Amino acid sequence: MSQIPDPTSIPKYAIIVAGGSGTRMGAAIPKQFLLLNGLPVLMHTLLAFQNSRSKPDLILVLPAAYHEYWVELCKKHNFEIAHQLVSGGETRFHSVKNGLDLISADEPSLIAVQDAVRPMTSAEIIDAAYLSAAQYGNGVVAVKSRDSIRQLKNNTSVALTRDEIYLVQTPQTFQSAQLKKAYEQAYTPKFTDDASVVEAMGQLIHLVDGSHKNIKITFPEDIAIMELLIKNAVS
Numbered sequence: 001m002s003q004i005p006d007p008t009s010i011p012k013y014a015i016i017v018a019g020g021s022g023t024r025m026g027a028a029i030p031k032q033f034l035l036l037n038g039l040p041v042l043m044h045t046l047l048a049f050q051n052s053r054s055k056p057d058l059i060l061v062l063p064a065a066y067h068e069y070w071v072e073l074c075k076k077h078n079f080e081i082a083h084q085l086v087s088g089g090e091t092r093f094h095s096v097k098n099g100l101d102l103i104s105a106d107e108p109s110l111i112a113v114q115d116a117v118r119p120m121t122s123a124e125i126i127d128a129a130y131l132s133a134a135q136y137g138n139g140v141v142a143v144k145s146r147d148s149i150r151q152l153k154n155n156t157s158v159a160l161t162r163d164e165i166y167l168v169q170t171p172q173t174f175q176s177a178q179l180k181k182a183y184e185q186a187y188t189p190k191f192t193d194d195a196s197v198v199e200a201m202g203q204l205i206h207l208v209d210g211s212h213k214n215i216k217i218t219f220p221e222d223i224a225i226m227e228l229l230i231k232n233a234v235s
């Protein structure tokens with residue numbers, strides 16, 4: 001008999017963090033609203049989760065000043081995927097915390113945290129991260145580095161063992177008790193993602209295979225690369 005817990009029997013949530021302002025992108029509107037193949041980036045991300053087998057309940061974290069704008073965008077694009085809306089915080093950490101407040105501590109669940117600006121996450125990766133969280137407590141998506149890696153310290157660079165280096169992506173998926181407890185810690189700038197918050201509590205992090213196509217839109221060229229990837233995928 002299989003020992004793998006059945007993740008389908010556990011309630012599932014996805015907190016889509018879109019509370020940032022996109023300073024590095026330098027666009028007139030935050031990058032999560034920019035059009036990718038005719039549809040706002042954020043809608044692609046919500047659709048990816050809706051189209052996964054896990055079909056989690058969706059919690060969308062948006063800057064308070066953009067809630068009305070989002071409602072109008074949904075009308076314009078006939079976007080009808082159900083989701084709860086909550087306001088963003090000062091940093092990604094605070095935005096995740098605001099999303100977590102909507103999830104009850106009374107019922108065990110699996111919670112994925114996803115950058116809204118990673119619109120190309122595949123359904124397979126989303127499902128694999130939920131499964132890993134059900135089995136091991138968490139599932140953090142990452143890829144092996146394709147480049148050689150050097151670390152610069154005190155003006156001296158040293159080669160690192162490439163096979164030991166992983167580049168971390170999202171989703172980062174956790175059993176609810178683990179994630180909620182971790183986010184009770186005080187914020188430090190070392191918390192650059194959810195895995196670092198959970199690890200600070202002494203928890204081991206379980207990696208799940210990601211994809212080099214699971215790009216985070218950070219700079220203007222990232223949108224152009226994605227348009228190309230989408231075009232090639234459909235042609």
Ligand SMILES: Nc1ccn([C@@H]2O[C@H](COP(=O)(O)OP(=O)(O)OP(=O)(O)O)[C@@H](O)[C@H]2O)c(=O)n1
Pocket residue numbers: 017018019020021022023024025030032061088089090091092093095096114115116117118216217218
């Ligand atoms: N206060 C914040 C900051 C970031 N994010 C979200 O976290 C994800 C990753 O952050 P990043 O790429 O850094 O987005 P921005 O903060 O918008 O970009 P920048 O750092 O260039 O300003 C994004 O989906 C972003 O909207 C968030 O929800 N709340």
Ligand SMILES: C[C@](O)(CO)[C@H](O)COP(=O)(O)O
Pocket residue numbers: 092115167168169170192193194216
């Ligand atoms: C969460 C993340 O995408 C994992 O790679 C990354 O840490 C976000 O970093 P950012 O500087 O907030 O974009």
